Amino acid sequence: MTSEKKRSVLVQMEEPNLIPERDLGHIPVLQAKHLGIDFGGLTAVDDFNLAMGRTEISGLIGPNGAGKTTIFNLLTNVYKPTRGTVLLDGYDTAGKSMVQVNKMGIARTFQNIRLFSKMTVEENILVGLGNSMSTKLVTDLFRLPQHWRQEAEFHDKAMDLLAIFDMQKYAKAQAGSLPYGAQRRLEILRALGTRPKVLLLDEPAAGMNPAETEELMENIQKIRDEFQIAILLIEHDMSLVMGVCEAVGVLDYGKIIAKGTPEEIQNDPRVIEAYLGKQGVN
């Protein structure tokens, strides 16, 4: 794998003004360079490149088994990449644990919802907010004034987060008993609570009806505007991808086969081929 070979770049580093209005700052907030991983003899992801601006919403699409979730797992250090590097704000994440990567500023949701289902909705958010809590164990054990101050402060913060999706009324409910769509939204809020710079959403609209998807689209933009963060999402729902993403990469067999704006992608013959097969192109 030569480093000159840069045919698959989601957003070309060399031409940062591909989409002029995008705020790339001086360095991209999240960068992946020639990222790849092999499972035994199988190359799941190969030569994946990415550079995300600070407040960019990008999408990653591709058929089942294309390696989309694997890329998320590589970006959050669930898997150790076989090749390549991930840079967050210019810092290498190699050798960091999942927790450290989260503290550096990458938060994510999961394809199959992973909530703390026996805890209440508010507690779920508070676990995410725990990143910014600072009391020592002794302070909490003996319930010193500092403990109460912190609990009150973070209760308000949790409620503010819940307000984004208008979920305050669920605060005391058990997370596992929420409707499916609300569980997905809660997972996003929990991730937001860790104060990320980049938010990775793995199929956020899965199992949502069109009305809910519509609402989610607005909310994704709202989150970006309010928190000024970059969002990378995997999605099968094309209306969401096309409606909300500023750049889209198409993945097939672990490689980026096309990239560009949603319109470009929609008309790319290689994308149609990957999804529908050659016979479909007439």
Next chain:
Amino acid sequence: MEESNLSEAVESSAASTSGSSRKKLSMPVRYLINAVLVAVFIVVGELMIGSGTITRYQTTVLEQVGIYILMAVSLNIATGYLGQLPLGHAGFMSVGGYSCALFIMHMQGTLGLTVRDFVTGSPAAVVLFCAGLLFGGVMAAICGLIIGIPALRLKGDYLAIITLGFAEIIRVVMLNIDGVLGFELTGGARGLTGIPSYTNFLNTFLVVVISLFLIHTMMKSRHGRAILAIRDNEIAAEASGVHTTYYKTLAFVVSAFFAGIAGGLYAGCIGVMAPAKFGFMKSIEILVMVVLGGMGSMLGSVLSATVLTILPEALRAFADYRMVVYAVVLIIVMVFRPQGLLGTYDFSLTGTLERVINGELPWRKPKKEVDEND
């Protein structure tokens, strides 16, 4: 059922957010209510013991109830809250028991205390008692740390087996350490005798109350939430910034610490420590208490520890059948309530009081009315 839970919770939280009308107990009042109840319990207990209404034998049983409550609640940290299955809780109890007993026996001579001092409760004896318990707890916690770091890399059955093995190691060490060291320490198979009976109803009760309070406050803090998050979904916890290794070890160590304290009380209550008492069956007995009460419920552990300690004593009259009854009770509970008697339900006295003064009674639907029936 899930659905009704949800709507109930939504209703109640809607009521609490919308209604400034909902009366709340202030924090000092909440603590005062609980403190008064604890004081009343102690006074009543002491009076009944003093007047002989509760016999000496019954007092010993009560002390053991307290000890087993502490054992069950501490094991509940590792099983119910952390979601692991350690099978060596008796090991930590014996470490705590031996450490505490030996510490007190050796310091007793140095400080010139007699057995009488422990009964009358002279200040020096009280200090020594606290120091001994803490020493026992810390020794058990160190053992918990030593076993926890390797054991918590494993899950489920493997963790159960490694902790089981560790408890056996402790038992065998207690049995043979005298021979290896070449001087008298634990008394080997004969057991450690001559432990002053420093445990009584009052100090057992106080130690248990304080321990439960500390466990409660830990679980209701950010640390406790991190531990519960690991139980519910370890990967998600890690991705949310929860340092899983640290919190798993913390839960395990805290669990061992309180088991050690319970062991210290046990040594003073029984007066003799023998390795044979802390075998595999003891660990299982405590696990049964936790499972029966409901994993993750503190009240459940307290209730089932109480019942399962008193039941065998109460059934002594039917000596031949008591183990049968005990087994049948367990089977019936597990068949009809596999999640344990209380599941993960936890009881808050002041929370219940708040509901009562706000007229939110389970059998009454409208929420507006204020209570008439006190």
